[in-house]
Amino acid sequence: MSISSQSSLPAWTGTPSYIADESLQAIVNVAIGLGRPLLVKGEPGTGKTLLAYAVAEGLKLPLLTWHIKSTTRAQDGLYLYDTVARLNDSRFGDNNVRDIAQYIKLGPLGEAFERSQKGERVVLLIDEIDKADIEFPNDLLHELDAMRFTIAETGREIRASLRPIVLITSNAEKELPDAFLRRCVFHYIEFPEETQLARICRVHHPDVDEKLLAAALRRFVQIRAVQDLRKKPTTSELIDWLASLRLSGIDAAKLEATLPFAGVLLKQENDAQRVFRATLPRR
Amino acid sequence: MFEGFHSVLRLAGLKVGVGEWLTVTQALDTGLIGPSLKEFYSTTRALVCRDEADYDKFDQAFAAYFQGAQLPTPVAQMLQSWLDNPLSKPPLSPEELAALPQYDLEQLRKLYEERLKEQTERHDGGSHWIGTGGTSPFGQGGEHPSGMRVGEGASGRGQAIATARARRFRNYRDDVVLDTRQLAVAVRRLRRLERKSRRLELDMPETIRKTAANGGDIEIVERPERRNQARVVLMLDAGGSMDPHVRSVQAFFSAMKQGGGLREVEAFYFHNCVYGEVYSDMALLKKKPLAELTRSVPPNTNLVMVGDAWMAPRELFSPYGSIEYGTTDEVPGIDRLRDLAAAFPKRVWLNPIPENYWGESTIRAVAEVIPMFPMTVEGMVAAVQVLLGRGERVAKRTPKRPWPSPQEIF
Numbered sequence: 001m002s003i004s005s006q007s008s009l010p011a012w013t014g015t016p017s018y019i020a021d022e023s024l025q026a027i028v029n030v031a032i033g034l035g036r037p038l039l040v041k042g043e044p045g046t047g048k049t050l051l052a053y054a055v056a057e058g059l060k061l062p063l064l065t066w067h068i069k070s071t072t073r074a075q076d077g078l079y080l081y082d083t084v085a086r087l088n089d090s091r092f093g094d095n096n097v098r099d100i101a102q103y104i105k106l107g108p109l110g111e112a113f114e115r116s117q118k119g120e121r122v123v124l125l126i127d128e129i130d131k132a133d134i135e136f137p138n139d140l141l142h143e144l145d146a147m148r149f150t151i152a153e154t155g156r157e158i159r160a161s162l163r164p165i166v167l168i169t170s171n172a173e174k175e176l177p178d179a180f181l182r183r184c185v186f187h188y189i190e191f192p193e194e195t196q197l198a199r200i201c202r203v204h205h206p207d208v209d210e211k212l213l214a215a216a217l218r219r220f221v222q223i224r225a226v227q228d229l230r231k232k233p234t235t236s237e238l239i240d241w242l243a244s245l246r247l248s249g250i251d252a253a254k255l256e257a258t259l260p261f262a263g264v265l266l267k268q269e270n271d272a273q274r275v276f277r278a279t280l281p282r283r
Numbered sequence: 284m285f286e287g288f289h290s291v292l293r294l295a296g297l298k299v300g301v302g303e304w305l306t307v308t309q310a311l312d313t314g315l316i317g318p319s320l321k322e323f324y325s326t327t328r329a330l331v332c333r334d335e336a337d338y339d340k341f342d343q344a345f346a347a348y349f350q351g352a353q354l355p356t357p358v359a360q361m362l363q364s365w366l367d368n369p370l371s372k373p374p375l376s377p378e379e380l381a382a383l384p385q386y387d388l389e390q391l392r393k394l395y396e397e398r399l400k401e402q403t404e405r406h407d408g409g410s411h412w413i414g415t416g417g418t419s420p421f422g423q424g425g426e427h428p429s430g431m432r433v434g435e436g437a438s439g440r441g442q443a444i445a446t447a448r449a450r451r452f453r454n455y456r457d458d459v460v461l462d463t464r465q466l467a468v469a470v471r472r473l474r475r476l477e478r479k480s481r482r483l484e485l486d487m488p489e490t491i492r493k494t495a496a497n498g499g500d501i502e503i504v505e506r507p508e509r510r511n512q513a514r515v516v517l518m519l520d521a522g523g524s525m526d527p528h529v530r531s532v533q534a535f536f537s538a539m540k541q542g543g544g545l546r547e548v549e550a551f552y553f554h555n556c557v558y559g560e561v562y563s564d565m566a567l568l569k570k571k572p573l574a575e576l577t578r579s580v581p582p583n584t585n586l587v588m589v590g591d592a593w594m595a596p597r598e599l600f601s602p603y604g605s606i607e608y609g610t611t612d613e614v615p616g617i618d619r620l621r622d623l624a625a626a627f628p629k630r631v632w633l634n635p636i637p638e639n640y641w642g643e644s645t646i647r648a649v650a651e652v653i654p655m656f657p658m659t660v661e662g663m664v665a666a667v668q669v670l671l672g673r674g675e676r677v678a679k680r681t682p683k684r685p686w687p688s689p690q691e692i693f
Contacts, residue, residue, distance in 0.1 A: 023325030026317065030326045033315040034306065041335060083487065091499055134472075172468070181333035182302065188335040228530075 009059060009121075018047065018054030019199050024187065028055060031185040037126075037144060037166035039181070042189030045234020048169040051189075052125035055167065062115075064164075065125045066108035072132045074139030077109035078149050100153050109140075113147060116160040123165045130170040137180035144183065192235065194221055204239045208246065215252040216242055219279075223265060226278045233265040240264050288348050292331060295344035299331045306330050320349075469663040470539055473670060474511040475583045482508045512583050514547040515539060516576070516627070520590025521565050522555040528635035531658055532589055535633070539587070546583075551576075555594045556616035557623060558605050573619060577626035585670045586627035589658070591636050592649040599645045620652045631666040633658045 012028050014020035020028070028051075031038035040048045047054075056063035066077055082103045090097045106114055112124040129137060143149050144166065148159035168184065170176065192200060194217055201213055220241070224232050233241075244261040254260070259280065266272040292299045307330050310316050316326045328341050489504040517539060519532060539548050551561040551571065560570045598604045602613045612619070624630060632655040634646065641647060641655075649655065654669050656662035 023321065026322045026326050027329040030310055030315045030329065033313065034310060083491065087491070087494065087501060091501060178333070182300075184333075185329045186332055186334070187329050188338065 012055055012058045015054045015058045017203055018050055018057075019196065019203065020051075020054070021196065024051075024189070027185060027187050032165055034185065035163040037168050037184045039129075039168045039170060039176075039184040039186050040189060041170050041172055041187070043191055043232070043234065044171070045236045046189040046191055047235070048189060049125065049127055052123060052127075052167040052169075055165065056123040059123070059165075061121055061123050061165070063123045063125060064108045064112050065127060067127045068129050068131045068136070070131055070133075072136065074136055074143075075107075077107040077126075077140070078143065079107055079110045079151055080105045081153050101156070104151055104154060106158075109143060110149070110158060112164040112166075113149070113158045113160040116147075116162045116164050117158060119161065121162045121164065123167065126166065126168045128171060129168050130172060130176065134177075138177050141180060141183065191224075197221075197235065197238065200235060201239065201242055205242055205246065208242065209252070211252040212245060212250075212255075213242070215255040216245060219255050219259065220265070222279050223275050226275050229266075229271045229274060230268050231266075231271060237265050285348075288344075291344045291348045292341070295340040295347070297331055297337055297340050297344065298333075303331050469660065469667055470545070472664075472667045473513045473515070473545065473585060475513045477512045478507045478509055479512060484508050511546055513545050514581060514584040515545055515549070516584060516586050517548060517550040518557065518561060518586070518588045518590075519550060519552050520555065520588075520592075521552040521562075521567060522590070522594075524555070524591050524593055525635075528591070528658075531635050535589060535658065553590075554605070555590075556598050556604070557619045558612035558616060559614065559619065560612075573622065577622055580626050584627065584629065586623065586630040586653075587666075587670075588630070588632040588653055589635075590632070591634060592632065592646045592655070593636065594645050596645060599648060617648065617652065620649060624652050629670045629672070630654070631656060631669055633662065633666060638662075 009032065011025070012032070013025055028038060040051055042048050052065070053063060055061075081100075082105060086097055086100070086103045089095045095102065108124060108126075112122050115122050147163060148157060150157045197217055197220070198213060201208065201217070205213075216238070220233065220238050223229075241261060241264045244264050245255075248260070250260055257280070259265075259276070262272055262275070266275060289299060289304050307327055310326065310330065311323075316323055324345060328338065328345075332338055332341055483505040484507075486504045486506040489506070490502065493502040493504055494500065517536070519536070525532065536550070539545070551563055552565050552567060553561050554567060557573065559574075560572055561576065563569045563571055599616045602615055603611055604616050605612055630653050632649060632653040634641070634655055635658045636646070638657045641650070646655070654666075656666040656669075
């Protein structure tokens, strides 16, 4: 294929605020090297969306984001032809309604192609692709493969010359079609282990008291191990919880027998009760 | 490089085509994959797996290829399924702990083998069977002081082979019993979108046409939004033999109610088998005659039965078969099921009992009237296909002999 995917990009190694383990680094670099979209799945709060921001930051490339909703169509990502504006202009005689190009607005995918046509490499995040209709990913196949499309209304062709780095996140709400999956590099972000969690916490709370961190992590891991929680607390909730603990100046020893600010971690009444029953000493 | 790994991956059940394998070799050739085995493990996995449900298969294949580990036998898999997602252990006082019988290793092993022979399903929180969270000497996460731990635990991480051997992704296999979210995804496919909503949206083509006809004076045309018109009549077995499956049925129920975005979900309950009346509450107090349900079935209505269909033959085949106090019905249960089947062309039965235990029982007889599927993600997806009229239910095994008539039995 004439579109170059390997350029002089350095290997991605994470960023100071986004800690990626070796396997994730390797996978990101393989996806970039092969010029394939990277499909990322994982529990909420494992940093799927943040990964795109981190890749863009780490490689010093601009980031375009496309947040998918249930009503999003593949066409929206390429371009929109604002017929209503044109109709309106024709009525009041504003602008030159014969110039259709001014009513064409490129979508995120279209913009990524256009910028790369001008020689600028970008990172494109397609966020929560599973929110859209079941057929949505299939409608994108051709454009993602060929990296070009034509605006039917003006006949203008937009053709990427440098493959944009495409990251796609999914929450597994819908199964994605096989043909689409075959073209992606797939990665499932696992929930981080305790040592990794500690590193992440230190990034967000650089001057945290080590004793408090250790005690909080121990409790957090214990809570996540409780069976049948409807919603397990995630990394972002841990970071918030740590912030509340620090603000209120709670002593690390107190975490052994109580669970202050439980509401920050557990958002459902049933879960909270389950955790209290399983982890707090019986009276 | 790595000849044969491709076939091992396929043996483990991964759909690795030539294209995927070429990508792997291309990535290896161009040096995109570094020289470490760990990097090879994670990148190859990213290239050949398409879902986290595939990770477990990949781990098995990886361990088999690089370390000669065995692919698991069916017995080991079954045993492990009883131990997955363990119940939290009950807090016991020292006195209670002391009261439990103590065994030495030899006694323990003998008992274990005997019990394995007798046990046919999963148990949680008990004192006898192999299971989780109980005081039985066998299983995981239990409280027995001299018990035996069954199954693999978490293994050391860091090295790729150790990671593969630990098989941490077993939970994501798609043949395990469902969780709510996955189920909602399956249910969502039942949708029948029609423009019948009260909410309006802009009808662009019509607006343009009307406006043009109007000589350029804009005329806005609106039309109803598309809404899901699919309905579900849910019938749940509230009988005692369903107690072990309460959690999976709950998950299923909430997914149906909330996750599916269906137009209407009506739930009814029955005890073991459907007779002349069903109940609109779980305590089986509020009755509703079955005839009322079958009289007029709105279009796009799907009948979903949930139950183990496991009962004494007389409950299914003989008149006055109900064992529920206060329920008398001269029509045999199987005929009532046939009535239901006639009224609902779109019908399925979901059974929490794994398919290989259905055997030559009342389950088979019920499955002949209402297409039956195991209550797993796979089963649910197949069931939805049948409800959509796109698939045929192919039974794994057909009964070797025809079912006896009631006269033969009684």
